[in-house]
């Protein structure tokens with residue numbers, strides 16, 4: 001095995017002659033920093049999201065899968081003392097909102113839905129529901145559901161979200 005020792009000794013010595021301690025440390029530092037930053041790189045998980053099977057629609061307005069909630073983001077008012085389209089007592093409906101379109105599997109039609117928030121009390125905390133069909137990024141504010149629509153109310157505290165049908169979407 002002496003030849004192996006001699007081989008590695010030779011390689012190590014020649015490397016040491018060609019490399020300064022400072023550049024070796026700099027190289028090691030780059031490797032360590034690169035390895036530490038790897039988990040911070042963005043990862044495309046869209047494939048996984050698309051692969052997840054959609055949960056079955058339901059007639060239950062306290063369930064996130066209810067058809068009218070296809071683009072709601074917040075606590076369902078139907079779990080907070082209100083209904084799917086009305087605010088709980090002691091809260092006020094936001095006059096501004098965002099509008100989406102949901103498909104009703106019961107009659108096969110598309111409906112225009114307004115997602116008004118209910119305001120004036122602290123967050124309800126029940127039945128959090130975040131669905132994003134046809135929602136657009138934040139730079140198109142009126143088509144984004146990740147917004148506190150209580151911002152124009154006297155009391156801007158967000159409590160829960162409703163889903164009010166405005167009409168049928170005609171093709």
Ligand code: ABN
Nearest residue numbers: 073074146147148158
């Ligand atoms: N539209 C519901 C909501 C309220 C506050 C913050 C994000 C989303």
